[in-house]
Amino acid sequence: GAVVSQHPSRVICKSGTSVKIECRSLDFQATTMFWYRQFPKQSLMLMATSNEGSKATYEQGVEKDKFLINHASLTLSTLTVTSAHPEDSSFYICSARPGALATEAFFGQGTRLTVV
C-alpha cells in the first residue's frame, strides 16, 4: 500500500526553540495532508489541513502562528512548532490520501516531540 513517512521520529528541543517535522508521501501525490497531535492516553486531535500551494486550514483553537504549516510540493508538508514550550510536547502525526476520493487514509509513523 501507499506509504507516508515522517521525519524525525523523535526530537528533543529546548524551550523557546523551533522544531520542524516533515511529512512525505513516498509513492503518491497528495494535494492535501492532515496534521494531528496526540497526548498520552488520548485520541488524535486534528490540528490543520495542509493544502499544496495555498494556506493551511486550521481547526478551531489551533494557533496558526505557533504551528506553521508549509505544503510546497505534492509530496511534502512540513509542520514547524515555533517557540516551543513543554506543553507542546506531544505525538504529532500526519496523514494523506492518494486522491480525494481514495478510501484509505495513510498515516505517518508519528513524531514524538519533547520540549525541555
Next chain:
Amino acid sequence: DAKTTQPNSMESNEEEPVHLPCNHSTISGTDYIHWYRQLPSQGPEYVIHGLTSNVNNRMASLAIAEDRKSSTLILHRATLRDAAVYYCILRDVGYTDKLIFGTGTRLQVFP
C-alpha cells in the same frame, strides 16, 4: 461531523473472536463507516469500511445494523498483535476529506 460512541476498553484472549461495537445514531445517508486502529507508538492504520452491507477483508469483518445506527468490527481470531486502540469514524466522502477521531476502544489481548 456525526459522533460515534465506543466502549473505552475491551479484553480478549488470544485465538478468540472479538466484537468491537460502535454506535452512530446520528449517521447520515451519505456517511461511510470507517475503522482504523492504532498500535502503540505508531500512526493509525486502515482496517475496513462500509456503507450499508456487511464487509469482509483479510484483517476483519464489519457488520452494519440494518438502520445503520450501529456497527460491529469483528476480529475472527485475536492475536497479540491485534492489541491496539480501534477507532470507528464516520466519513462523508462528498463533504469533507478529513477524519475526526473519537475516543476509540482499547483492546487488550491476553495469551
